[in-house]
Structures are given as structure tokens and as C-alpha cells.
Amino acid sequence: MHHLAFFVMLGAVLVMAGLLLDVVREGLPHLTWQFLTSAPKERGEGGGIGPEIVNTIVMVGGAMIVTAPLGLLVGMSQVEWRPPHAVVSVFDQVRATWLSIPSVVLGFLVYRVAIAWWHWPLSVVTGVLALCVMNWPMMVSVAVTALRNVPATYREASWALGATRSQTVRRVVLPAALGELINGWGWAMARLAGESAALIMTAGLNVSTHWSAWGPGETLAVYIWYVRTEGYGARGSGVAAATALTLMLLIALILWVSGRLSDWRQHPGR
Amino acid sequence: MRDQQREKVIQSVTWGLGGIFVLLGFGLMAMVLVGAWPTLAEPHALARLLSPTWDPMRDQWGLLPFLLGTAVVTCLALAIVVPLALATGISISRMLPWSLRPQAVRLLAALTAIPSVVFGWWGLETVVPAVRILGGQAGFSLLAAAIVLALMLWPTLGFLFAEALMKVPRSYVEASAALGASDDQTLVRILIPSAWPQLMNAFLVAVARGLGETVAVQMVIGGQVAMPAGLLSPGATLTTQLLTDATLFPPGTRGHAALDAMALALLAAMGLLVRLSARWQGQP
Amino acid sequence: MTRGLWRAGLVAHLAGALLAAAPRHEVSLMGATSVLPYLRAASAAFMSAHPGYRVTLAGGGSVAGLVEVSRGRVDLAVADIPPRSEWTQGVQLCHTALGRLPILFIAHQGLVTHLSATQLREILVGRIRNWSAVGGPHERIVVVSRSLASGALQVVERQLLGGQRVTSHAIVMLSNGAVFTTVRETPGAIGYVESGQPPSGVAILQVDQHRFARHDPGAWPYYAVPTLYWRCPGDRRVRDVAGYLASQPWRREFGLF
Numbered sequence: 001m002h003h004l005a006f007f008v009m010l011g012a013v014l015v016m017a018g019l020l021l022d023v024v025r026e027g028l029p030h031l032t033w034q035f036l037t038s039a040p041k042e043r044g045e046g047g048g049i050g051p052e053i054v055n056t057i058v059m060v061g062g063a064m065i066v067t068a069p070l071g072l073l074v075g076m077s078q079v080e081w082r083p084p085h086a087v088v089s090v091f092d093q094v095r096a097t098w099l100s101i102p103s104v105v106l107g108f109l110v111y112r113v114a115i116a117w118w119h120w121p122l123s124v125v126t127g128v129l130a131l132c133v134m135n136w137p138m139m140v141s142v143a144v145t146a147l148r149n150v151p152a153t154y155r156e157a158s159w160a161l162g163a164t165r166s167q168t169v170r171r172v173v174l175p176a177a178l179g180e181l182i183n184g185w186g187w188a189m190a191r192l193a194g195e196s197a198a199l200i201m202t203a204g205l206n207v208s209t210h211w212s213a214w215g216p217g218e219t220l221a222v223y224i225w226y227v228r229t230e231g232y233g234a235r236g237s238g239v240a241a242a243t244a245l246t247l248m249l250l251i252a253l254i255l256w257v258s259g260r261l262s263d264w265r266q267h268p269g270r
Numbered sequence: 271m272r273d274q275q276r277e278k279v280i281q282s283v284t285w286g287l288g289g290i291f292v293l294l295g296f297g298l299m300a301m302v303l304v305g306a307w308p309t310l311a312e313p314h315a316l317a318r319l320l321s322p323t324w325d326p327m328r329d330q331w332g333l334l335p336f337l338l339g340t341a342v343v344t345c346l347a348l349a350i351v352v353p354l355a356l357a358t359g360i361s362i363s364r365m366l367p368w369s370l371r372p373q374a375v376r377l378l379a380a381l382t383a384i385p386s387v388v389f390g391w392w393g394l395e396t397v398v399p400a401v402r403i404l405g406g407q408a409g410f411s412l413l414a415a416a417i418v419l420a421l422m423l424w425p426t427l428g429f430l431f432a433e434a435l436m437k438v439p440r441s442y443v444e445a446s447a448a449l450g451a452s453d454d455q456t457l458v459r460i461l462i463p464s465a466w467p468q469l470m471n472a473f474l475v476a477v478a479r480g481l482g483e484t485v486a487v488q489m490v491i492g493g494q495v496a497m498p499a500g501l502l503s504p505g506a507t508l509t510t511q512l513l514t515d516a517t518l519f520p521p522g523t524r525g526h527a528a529l530d531a532m533a534l535a536l537l538a539a540m541g542l543l544v545r546l547s548a549r550w551q552g553q554p
Numbered sequence: 555m556t557r558g559l560w561r562a563g564l565v566a567h568l569a570g571a572l573l574a575a576a577p578r579h580e581v582s583l584m585g586a587t588s589v590l591p592y593l594r595a596a597s598a599a600f601m602s603a604h605p606g607y608r609v610t611l612a613g614g615g616s617v618a619g620l621v622e623v624s625r626g627r628v629d630l631a632v633a634d635i636p637p638r639s640e641w642t643q644g645v646q647l648c649h650t651a652l653g654r655l656p657i658l659f660i661a662h663q664g665l666v667t668h669l670s671a672t673q674l675r676e677i678l679v680g681r682i683r684n685w686s687a688v689g690g691p692h693e694r695i696v697v698v699s700r701s702l703a704s705g706a707l708q709v710v711e712r713q714l715l716g717g718q719r720v721t722s723h724a725i726v727m728l729s730n731g732a733v734f735t736t737v738r739e740t741p742g743a744i745g746y747v748e749s750g751q752p753p754s755g756v757a758i759l760q761v762d763q764h765r766f767a768r769h770d771p772g773a774w775p776y777y778a779v780p781t782l783y784w785r786c787p788g789d790r791r792v793r794d795v796a797g798y799l800a801s802q803p804w805r806r807e808f809g810l811f
Contacts, residue, residue, distance in 0.1 A: 001454045006365050008357035012424050016381060019392045019421070026395075039598065074291045077284035091288065093544060094295035100540040101298065102482030104509050105533045108516050109301055115627050116521050117567075121582040122610045122628070133298075140291065164273055166280045187383070194385025197484035197509070201516055204582070206594050206611040208601050214580045215608035224387045225485055228394060228735075236735070237395065244388045251383050325722070326702060399739070408696040408740050410725050493701070493726030504725050514728060517584070517614035518703040520621045 023248070027241035035242060039207065040223070049223060049243050051207035056219040056250065058211075059124060059203070060192045063131035068185055071139020079147040080169050095144075098137040106133050107198030115202070124217035127203030131192050138191070142184030146177040179265035186258020190251045196221040220247040302537055305521075305530030319531060324495045324511075326519075331528045335497050337535065339412065339505040343487060344480040346416035346501070351423045351476065358424070359431025360457065375432055381425035390489035393418035398490055405502040410492030413501040418486050423476045430472030434465040470550045474543050481539055484509040508532045581795045584612040585619025585632035586705050587729035588655060588748035589780045592808035593632065593799065600798050609795060613729060615703025617641060623783055629792045634705025634748070634778035648786040650800045653810035657706055657776040658766055660737050660756040661744045666690040668760040675714055677744060680721025685742065698736045698745035699724035706730065706748050709778045748778055750809020771811050780810070 034048060041047025077083070078091055110130040114120040120129075150173050158168040196219070203217035205226055218226070220243055228240040309315060309331065321332030362374045397417050402409030438461050446456040462469065492504025493514060506514070512532050519525025583593065590613055597609040612628070619631030624642040634655070637647055659674060665685050669677070676682040677695055686692045699720045700707045711719060725740075727733045730747050737743040738755045750771055752758045758766055766774045782796045 001457065002360065002365055005357035005360040008354060009361040009428075012354045012358060012421075012428075015421060016424065018396075019389070022392060022395060023388065040594070070287065070291075073284050073287045077288035081281045081284055083285065083288075091292055093548070094292050096544040096547070097537075097541050098295045098298065100478045100482065100544060102484060102509055102536055102540075104482075104484040104512050104516075105302070105536060106298070108512060108529065108533060109298060111516065112301070112305075112521055116625070119626060121580045122584070122612050123580065123582075136291065137295070164277050166277055190383040194383070194387070196385070196387045197513060200485075200513065204610040204612050205590065206597065206609075208598075208608050208610075212580070212608050216610035221385050221387045224385075224391060225489070228391050228489070236731075237391075240391050244385075244391055247385060248388065251385070252380070255380060255383060325719075327719075394739075402740065407694065408725055408743065410736070410740070488728075493728070494723060495726065496722035506726075514701045514726065515703070517612075517618035517622065518701070520625060 023241050023244050025241075026238050027243075027245035030238050030242035031245060036246065049220065049246060051211065052218055052220045052223045052243070053246065053250070054211060055124060055127075055203075055207060055217050056193055056221075056247070059128050059131060059199075059217060059219060060189050062124075062128040063135050063192055064185065064189055066128070067132050067135045067139045071136055071141075072143045072181070074136075074140045075143025075147055076169060079144055080165060080173065095137050095140055099141060102197075103134055103195055104197040104201075106130060107201040109133070110198070111201045121214055122202060122204040122216070123214045124203060125213050127199050127217040127219070130198045130202040131195065134195065134198060135188055135192060138188045139185075142181060142188060146180035146184060147173060149180060150176045179262045182258050182265060183262035186255050186262070189254050189258070193219075193247065193251050193254065194221050195219075196225050200225065220250070299537060302530055302533045306527055306534040308524065308527040309531045322497045326515075326525050326528075329524070331524070331531075333508075333528070333532060333535065335495055336506050336508045336511050336532060339491070339498060340481060340507040340509070340536075342412050342498070342501070342505070343415045343419060343491070343507055344477065346412070347419035347423060347480050348473075348476060350416065350420035351427055352473070354420070354424055355427035355431050355476075358428035359435050362428075362432040363435035364453070364457070364461075371436070375429060375436075378425045378429040378432065382429060384422075384425075386422055386483055386486040387489075389418050389422045390486035392421075393486065393490040401502065407502045408492065408504060410490060410504045411502045412491065412498055412505045415487045415491040415505075415507075416501075418490050419480055419483055422483065422486055423480060426479065427472060427476045430475060431469060434468030434472060435461055437468065438464045467550045471547055474547045474550070478540060478543050481536060481543075482509060484513055488513055508536050579606050579791060580608045580610065581630060581791055582610045582612070582628040583619075583630040583632060583782075583795075584614050584622050584628040586616045586634050586748075586778075586780055587613040587731070588634065588706060588778070589632055589652060589808070589810070590729070591731075592652075592805055592810060595808070596799050596802050596805070597795075599802070600795060604794075607791065607795070615701060616705030616708070617703045620647075620783060623647065623785065626785065629784060629788075630796060631783040632780055633783060634780055635708045636781075637783065646786045647783040648788060649781050649783045650796055652780045652782060652800050653805060654771070654777045655748045655780050655810055656750050656766060656771055656774045657709060657746055657748050657778055658752065658774075659744070659746050659759040659761060659776075660734065660753065661759055662737055662741050663755070663757050664691075665693065665742070665744075665757065666759070667757055671714065671762050674759070674761055675716075675718070678710070678720050679715060679718050680723055693742045696740055696743040697721055697724040698733050698740070698743050699726055700730070700733060701726050701728055705780075706746060706778055709776075710746055713776055748780075748809075750806070750811055771809075 037050045038048035039051050078088055107130050110133055114126050114129055120126045154172050155168050158172045199219055199222050205218055206216045207218050208215040224240045224243045227236050319333050322334045323330040323332045366374055397414045398409040401411055401414045442460050443456055446460045487507055488510040491510055493506050494504040495506055498505035512529055593611055616633035616635050620633050620637045620641045622628045623631035624645040673688045683695050685695055727736055733745040734747045734753050737745040764775055784792050
């Protein structure tokens with residue numbers, strides 16, 4: 001049975017490797033410096049994904065800057081200033097349910113609030129709002145897990161020395177939890193960078209060469225969807241693959257950096 | 271004294287934010303419920319919602335094709351991926367040399383970060399033509415969607431299964447071996463039962479991701495709104511139809527309420543999963 | 555505590571609404587996907603020529619564009635079909651046409667090259683289900699259509715099908731390009747695309763005696779008229795963008811004539 005399991009796994013690994021090879025094989029020929037830096041072109045050869053890369057980085061970064069502190073504070077409210085048990089239990093259920101809401105539903109709700117009620121344009125900012133709504137519960141979960149993993153003895157020792165709760169959190173708990181927080185943030189960024197369903201509805205399907213916060217906000221993931229489904233011509237698939245390769249490299253970079261930072265926080269000196 | 275006041279302020283700020291978080295969470299769910307209310311309040315609501323005909327131009331709002339599509343695609347994808355992931359978890363936690371195990375787990379974790387739209391691209395390149403050749407129909411089908419979804423879920427589920435199996439204390443395995451159990455007996459009688467709650471939770475995570483996946487499925491499922499005639503027939507799921515029609519019906523119209531009803535169905539399913547998951551964790 | 559939260563919610567809501575009330579140089583455009591490639595190119599040219607302006611595009615289809623422009627959520631709509639009052643709710647819309655865009659009927663290669671209008675209609679509504687019935691090989695017909703928000707679908711149902719509906723067993727694609735790609739890649743497939751340039755890799759069907767010719771697109775009877783709509787009278791930035799988009803001579807390269 002164990003050997004059977006091994007061969008079954010091997011099958012899955014081969015299929016997955018086939019997928020990655022396909023992306024590399026079709027994408028690599030298109031992946032030039034010019035492709036990475038120039039704007040998309042609808043006609044003829046050339047054109048690239050420069051503005052999409054900028055939008056992806058800005059929108060993921062923006063959503064993280066807004067939600068990471070908010071998530072951390074909300075996480076602390078549950079772990080460090082622990083409310084009554086019944087409150088924590090309601091809170092956990094809301095967090096878990098919110099986290100499980102499909103992103104297309106969240107995009108639909110953000111569309112209704114921001115675009116239908118507030119008359120925001122389809123834009124980078126609206127896209128960031130959608131990503132924030134997606135990411136807040138994620139950030140809270142990351143914070144709750146990281147804070148709960150800090151041994152209670154750390155806090156008790158700090159209180160015994162006369163530190164207040166907030167001092168303990170700032171000087172003892174946060175430094176101890178930071179490695180795990182960074183790791184969780186990296187994974188969340190990877191998830192946001194790959195999001196497309198919510199952004200198709202809120203951020204628009206094109207880019208501007210004059211970037212602006214209220215301007216169009218197509219990201220790499222949305223561009224892959226656009227090119228592969230809307231794009232005419234035989235080039236569509238290759239361009240989609242090259243964009244996918246770029247996106248995956250970007251995500252790998254995010255994960256590598258956050259992983260290294262997290263390791264370094266958890267085991268300094270290595 | 272000032273210290274105490276400051277502590278109070280900090281506590282109220284974090285609790286206030288926590289309150290806003292919970293309210294916003296309820297707000298999102300309430301928005302869906304309020305939005306879907308017109309469909310729920312009308313006479314014979316359930317019969318109309320569960321009818322097999324979706325034809326907005328003739329005021330027919332049956333969600334059955336999409337409910338069925340979601341159920342079939344998710345179940346089929348899980349039927350494919352659970353054995354694969356279980357095999358992966360067993361291989362990693364029991365077969366690989368000790369030195370390779372952390373790397374294998376890390377690799378699986380990295381694969382979970384591949385964006386779903388990439389799986390959709392791969393589905394169009396590979397799965398749809400393959401299904402077309404084997405099945406002789408269009409290729410865009412529930413089956414193609416399920417295969418794409420299965421591959422997408424494999425790293426997540428494999429990773430969680432491997433983690434769950436590796437958390438079982440080694441002493442259990444050693445005790446079992448000392449009693450003369452074979453490897454397979456240890457696996458079936460000791461490892462899987464002791465890891466059962468974690469395995470179930472991993473399974474529920476996969477169900478939730480499968481139910482909620484949109485773009486990868488939309489790219490290969492075909493978007494047909496009639497009742498699917500079989501696994502090889504094109505279809506639609508709740509999420510793909512939501513993406514297709516989200517901009518068609520503005521807020522305030524009957525169609526928008528129908529979309530909210532789809533969102534509500536998804537939310538209800540997710541809520542159920544969360545309850546189940548809490549039960550397996552032994553929490554309320 | 556609860557009152558504080560309510561207030562915070564109210565303030566956030568007002569702030570959200572106010573944020574967008576500030577004067578802007580953003581113009582958003584939503585609607586028919588058939589002209590999206592042209593609009594992507596033209597809006598990029600417009601933005602290069604007019605720094606400071608930003609034009610955001612979104613697909614969604616003609617109906618979506620008309621509905622959203624009437625409610626003031628986007629500045630411009632592009633639609634293949636005239637607005638109906640149930641979409642606009644009485645809001646008066648100004649318009650300017652981008653040109654005519656032929657609707658071509660395409661089939662997977664190697665099936666047929668010629669159909670009568672009647673055969674085509676029977677195929678699209680789902681009464682003829684095998685190519686052998688219209689002189690082709692023995693192969694199942696796969697109808698590829700567009701979602702309800704599509705203007706092309708409405709034009710086809712009105713002009714060719716005489717008000718009948720495309721079969722509910724059709725594969726539904728979200729955009730013009732997706733229909734083309736699907737027909738090219740799917741054996742037995744037939745669909746319709748809006749394009750003034752016969753796409754390569756598929757069979758362009760002759761319908762009755764009509765054959766689409768690039769040099770004389772006016773002779774082809776099936777076409778949509780993609781048109782820009784905005785709320786009357788509209789402010790200058792919107793009219794500027796609309797005027798620019800409707801006057802670029804190179805839109806012929808995208809099939810608009």
C-alpha cells in the first residue's frame with residue numbers, strides 16, 4: 001500500500017511538473033527585458049506587461065499596508081486583551097466564515113458599495129479596497145496564530161517584572177512573534193498577487209501609461225485571464241504564459257524574501 | 271495611575287477595532303442576505319429558486335443548474351484529489367528519507383501559491399483538448415473543470431495531509447511496530463485514526479477552496495446555463511455565473527437579487543463548513 | 555460603544571462617498587467586449603496625447619455598460635444595441651457611433667463554408683444538431699455563444715433569429731475573443747464574432763449569397779453598431795474622450811468602418 005501511494009504521488013508530481021514545464025516552455029521565449037518594461041500593445045508585435053507589474057506590486061503593497069496593522073491590532077485584541085470566552089468564540093466564527101467567503105462574492109459586494117453607492121471609478125483604489133476586504137481576516141488569522149504560539153511563560157515573566165500589558169506586548173510578545181508574522185504576511189501577499197476574480201469586477205481591464213491611483217488597475221493575474229480569453233491571434237497563449245511565468249517568479253521572490261526574513265528573525269545569527 | 275489610564279485606552283482601541291471587524295464581517299453577510307431577500311420573500315420562493323430553468327429574459331430564475339454544477343464539480347474534484355493527496359501525505363511522512371521530508375513539504379507549500387488563473391490557462395491548453403479527444407464532445411465540461419480544480423487543490427491538500435500525519439507522535443508508530451504490526455496495519459489502524467481530526471479539517475479546507483474557486487473553473491467549464499446532461503457536458507457553477515452576470519443586473523433589480531441568492535447559497539455552505547470544522551477541532 | 559461603532563460606520567460611509575466627489579480627470583468606460591481591443595489601443599493613445607487624463611476600461615457587455623452609465627457609475631458606455639428604458643430608467647443618454655462592426659459567423663475548419671440563413675438559424679436555436687444535416691461531416695454541432703450582457707447576442711437574435719433564442723445548450727463565453735478562440739480550438743464548433751478582419755484559423759461562413767470581403771465590408775448584411783453613450787449633456791472630459799475615440803481613422807484596423 002505504501003508503494004502504491006508512492007506511485008500515485010509520483011503521478012500527481014508529474015502532472016504538476018508538466019504544468020510548470022508548459023508555462024516555462026511557452027512563456028520563456030517571450031520573456032525579454034522589453035516585455036517586462038513596456039506597455040501592452042493591441043496591434044502587431046512587441047508590447048509587454050510593465051504597467052501590470054507596477055499595478056500588481058502597488059495594489060498588493062497597498063492592501064498589505066492597510067490590513068497588516070489592522071489585522072495585528074484585531075489579533076491582539078483577542079489574544080493579549082482577551083475578552084470573555086463567548087466573545088472570542090463568536091469572533092473566531094466570524095473570522096473563519098469571512099475567510100471562507102469566495103473572492104468573487106467579495107468583489108461583487110465591493111462593487112456594490114464602492115462603485116454603485118459611492119460612485120468610485122473602476123480603479124487601482126477600488127481594487128485595493130477589494131483586496132483589503134479579502135485580506136483583513138487573513139491578516140487577523142496570521143496575527144492570532146502567531147500571538148497564540150508565543151509561550152504564556154514569556155508574558156508571565158514580563159508581568160512579574162512589573163511590566164504592563166501593552167509594554168509586554170511591545171517588548172516581549174511582538175518580537176517573539178515577528179518571525180511567524182512575517183512568514184504569514186508573505187503567504188498572504190502571494191495569495192493577493194494571484195487574485196483575479198475580485199479584481200475583474202473592481203479594477204478594470206486595462207492600464208494607463210500615466211499611472212494614477214484613480215486610474216485603471218489591471219494586474220498580472222487579470223491580464224493572463226484577459227489575454228487567454230479575449231486576445232486574438234496565436235500569440236495570446238504565449239503572452240499569457242510569459243505573464244504567468246513573471247507572476248510566478250514574483251510570487252516566488254515574495255515567498256523567498258519573507259521566508260529568509262522570517263528565518264533570520266526566528267534564528268538570528270544563522 | 272497614568273499607566274493604568276493608558277492601558278485602558280490601548281485596550282479600548284484594540285477592542286474597538288475588534289468590534290469593527292466583527293461588525294463588518296456580519297455586515298458582509300447581512301448585505302448578501304438583504305440583497306437576496308426579494309427572491310426569498312416572494313411566494314413559492316424555494317420552488318422558483320430550485321427550478322432548473324435560468325432565463326432572465328423570461329423571468330425564470332432557477333438556480334438548480336448552478337447548484338448542481340457547483341456540487342458536481344466540487345465532489346468530482348475531491349474524489350480525484352483526496353486519493354492523490356492522501357498518497358502524497360503518506361509518501362512524504364512515511365516513505366521519503368528523513369532528510370528529504372522538510373524539503374518535500376516546503377515544495378508542496380510553494381506550489382500552493384500558484385495563482386488559480388495559471389491553472390485555468392493550463393486547463394485550456396491541456397485538459398480541455400484532452401477531454402475533447404477522450405470524450406468526443408466540446409471539451410469544455412464539468413469534468414475538465416473538476417480535473418483543473420483537482421490539480422489546483424492537490425498541493426494544498428497534500429501539504430495539510432502530510433503535516434497532519436507527521437504530527438502523530440513517533441511513539442505511537444514505534445509501539446505499533448513493537449507489537450508486530452506491519453507498516454500498512456500501522457498506517458490504517460494507528461496513523462490515520464490518530465490524525466483523523468486534522469485530516470478532516472484539511473479536507474474541509476479543500477472543500478471550501480473548491481466551492482469558492484472562480485476563474486480557473488470559469489475558463490474551462492463552458493458556461494452553459496441549461497441543466498448539464500452529464501460529466502462531459504458544459505455547465506456553470508454558482509461562482510462562474512456570478513462572475514458572468516455580476517455587471518448585467520444592477521443593484522435593485524430582480525436579477526441582482528438572484529445573484530445575491532447565489533452568493534447566499536455559497537455563504538450558507540461555507541458557514542456549514544466552518545461549523546463542521548469547529549466541531550472537529552473540539553471547539554464550539 | 556455600539557453608538558460609537560454606528561458613528562464610525564456612518565463617517566466611513568460618508569468619507570467613502572466624498573472621496574469620489576472630488577473633481578477628477580478619470581473617465582471610466584464599460585461595455586461591449588468586441589471593441590475592447592480597439593478601445594485599449596485608442597485609450598492608450600489618448601492618454602499619451604493628454605497627460606493627466608486617465609481612461610479605465612471594463613468589459614461586462616453592452617447591457618452592463620448601458621445600465622451602469624445610466625446610474626452614473628461609469629462615465630461612458632459602449633454598446634452594440636440601443637438603450638431600453640428598463641436599463642436606463644428614463645435617463646437621457648447622448649451618443650456617438652464608433653462605426654459599423656461586422657458580425658461574422660465562424661465555424662471550426664473543415665466542416666462547411668456555406669450555409670443558408672435558414673440552416674444557420676436552425677443550428678443556432680438548436681434544432682439542427684449535426685453537421686451532416688447541412689452537408690458537412692457526421693459531427694456534433696457545438697454552438698458557442700455569448701452571455702446575456704452581450705450586444706452581439708441581441709443583434710444575432712434580432713436580425714437572424716427573428717426573436718428566437720440561441721439554444722440554452724450553447725457554450726457561453728464572456729467575450730468576443732473567447733468565442734473565436736473556442737471555435738478555433740473546438741471541433742464541430744460554430745459561433746459568431748464581431749470583427750472586420752476575417753480571423754485566421756477558422757472558416758468564415760457564407761450566408762445565402764453573402765460573402766464577407768474585407769475590401770467591401772458594406773455588402774455584408776450582419777453588423778452591429780458599437781456606440782458610445784453618456785449622460786446628457788456630459789462634462790467636457792467625457793465628451794473629449796468620446797470624440798477622440800469616435801474619430802480615430804485607424805479604427806478600421808480593428809474592423810470598425
